[in-house]
Amino acid sequence: AQSVTQLDSHVSVSEGTPVLLRCNYSSSYSPSxxxxxxxxxxxxxxxxxxxxxxxxxxxxxxxxxxxxxxxTSFHLTKPSAHMSDAAEYFCVVTLNAFSGNTPLVFGKGTRLSVIA
Amino acid sequence: DVKVTQSSRYLVKRTGEKVFLECVQDMDHENMFWYRQDPGLGLRLIYFSYDVKMKEKGDIPEGYSVSREKKERFSLILESASTNQTSMYLCASSKGGETQYFGPGTRLLVL
Incomplete structure (x- = not known):
């Protein structure tokens, strides 16, 4: 079975500073x-x-x-945050595409706030 | 561009009503999916379909059913709506094991 854990429910950064949203996954097979x-x-x-x-x-x-x-990580990064990056971000895992049609498994989301 | 459309952006229904949520995709995708999204819980899979007239239960199928009579259309049915089915409902489609494309969502309120 696959699962994904987003380590932060909310991240707040200042505009122009780096963004790091953390994600760890678990998968028995080669994941996408x-x-x-x-x-x-x-x-x-x-x-x-x-x-x-x-x-x-x-x-x-x-x-x-x-x-x-x-x-077992797949962290999302951006060198410099922009106000328009404020949103909810979801990390998602599934079996490798060549393994067939497998539904996506979603993390619970990380809300990114960008402060001016 | 892939387009996935959902019949309503906002819907208000009463407890016990039968509710139909429609989803249509225009890219000849075999696979279609229904999720519900709730704060703090992310997206949870309700049902999915790999082909016309085929359906598979997802993680939370209780209280829901689906219909796929045509390849481009996938309907989610709430047989008797309850207040705990108040949520955002998202439809998605994909070809093979590739990326899923999402519709804009239907925000359902059950009173």
């Missing part, structure tokens, strides 16, 4: 990992995904995440 973002009153948008290619994954809006198998 995703980060989704949800802005207020909007649907979920894919930020980036890891599917067993390069361990450092670049996404939209300057975000990136690094897959670390030894630490």
């Amino acid at each position: 990992l995703f980060w989704y973002v949800q802005h207020p009153n909007k649907g979920l948008q894919l930020l980036l995904k890891y599917t067993s290619a390069a361990t450092l994954v670049k996404g939209i809006n300057g975000f990136e995440a690094e897959f670390k198998k030894s630490e």
Whole structure:
């Protein structure tokens, strides 16, 4: 079975400072990992995904995440926060895409606040 | 662009009513999913479907049913709405094991 733990329910940063949103996963098999973002009153948008290619994954809006198998982590980072980054972020795990159609398992979310 | 649409953004129903939430995708995706989203709980899978007329229970199917008569449409049905079904409902679709694309959500209030 797969599971994902987002270590912080709320993160607050100042504009222009780095962002770190932490995620640990558990999976019996080779996982695919995703980060989704949800802005207020909007649907979920894919930020980036890891599917067993390069361990450092670049996404939209300057975000990136690094897959670390030894630490079972997939933390999301951004060098410099922008006010528009304020949103809810979800770390998601599923079996590797080649393993078939498997539903996504979502973390409980991290709310990112950006202070001017 | 992939488009997933949901029939209503906001819905208010009374306890005991039968409620239909509709989801339509325009990218010929085989897979469709219904989630509910609650504060502090993230998204939880209710039902999903890999093909027309096929359905699988997710993590919290109790009190819900689904219908998939056409490939592009996946309906979530609350047979007898209850107040604990007040939530945000999100539909998603995908092709094979690839990325899921989400609709804007339906915020349901059951009084």
